[in-house]
Amino acid sequence: xxxxxxxxxxxxxxxxxAIKDLVQDCNFDCNDSGIALQAMxxxxxALVSMNLQADSFAPYRCDRxxxxxxxxxxxxxxxxxxxxxxxxxxxxxxxxxSLNLVFESQDKDRISEYDLKLMDIxxxxxxxxxxxxxxxxxxxxxxxxxxxxxxxxxxxxVTIEASKDGIKFTCSGDIxxxxxxxxxHTNVENEKxxxxxxxxEPVALTFxxxxxxxxxxxxxxxxxxxxCLSNEVPLLVSYALTSKAGSNLxxxxxxxxxx
Amino acid sequence: SSQQSRLEGFFKVM
Numbered sequence: 001x002x003x004x005x006x007x008x009x010x011x012x013x014x015x016x017x018a019i020k021d022l023v024q025d026c027n028f029d030c031n032d033s034g035i036a037l038q039a040m041x042x043x044x045x046a047l048v049s050m051n052l053q054a055d056s057f058a059p060y061r062c063d064r065x066x067x068x069x070x071x072x073x074x075x076x077x078x079x080x081x082x083x084x085x086x087x088x089x090x091x092x093x094x095x096x097x098s099l100n101l102v103f104e105s106q107d108k109d110r111i112s113e114y115d116l117k118l119m120d121i122x123x124x125x126x127x128x129x130x131x132x133x134x135x136x137x138x139x140x141x142x143x144x145x146x147x148x149x150x151x152x153x154x155x156x157x158v159t160i161e162a163s164k165d166g167i168k169f170t171c172s173g174d175i176x177x178x179x180x181x182x183x184x185h186t187n188v189e190n191e192k193x194x195x196x197x198x199x200x201e202p203v204a205l206t207f208x209x210x211x212x213x214x215x216x217x218x219x220x221x222x223x224x225x226x227x228c229l230s231n232e233v234p235l236l237v238s239y240a241l242t243s244k245a246g247s248n249l250x251x252x253x254x255x256x257x258x259x
Numbered sequence: 260s261s262q263q264s265r266l267e268g269f270f271k272v273m
Contacts, residue, residue, distance in 0.1 A: 044265040126270040206261055234269050256261035
């Protein structure tokens, strides 16, 4: 059986909120190392990958591999009943037809219990190779959201260019064109504001802004976002879910190709 | 203009 207790319901609430417009139904795959999710959007252009390692929970117990097939709209309805600071416990049997969710206020004076019906989901799984990216950018997540939102007002696509001069986001549309250039920046007093750029070779790729703006719904999960680019491979946008390494929410986006 | 690619063009379907 599965029993997983999260100290803050906020994490799961925000994850589901960030991905529910991209994917409707998905399996939460539970095993002894934690809870993972991988799902593509309907058009197979974007992929969501979530990993919550066992050490993100206390306690965590999962004796066998369990797939929890969840409709995210339904899960959203149940999670709405949890306060951000509630303690959240997930429970399921080995071959479950429902997921039990318990929300407890921190001072334990309120306990809410819900059962969510599960479904059988037969989803395609993609093997994502470990990649050494040509460019890795770590920046404030709200800054990335602002760039994507601002450029989407002009165009449906953005070209992201990484070079020794910095990272340049360029778009052009019917009313005109625009660009934003980011340079490495270190704020000694406020580390969250840092922009870190690692570059091994120049990169230029074009992406649909509609998807990028969608990914940015995860900005509330983490102060920083990591964006990884290599020529002719999907973009990776990654948000840390906890201070523990390995627990993250990742989005992959297939590039636009040719002219 | 540019064409939107799909993820299966880059990642292997398991």
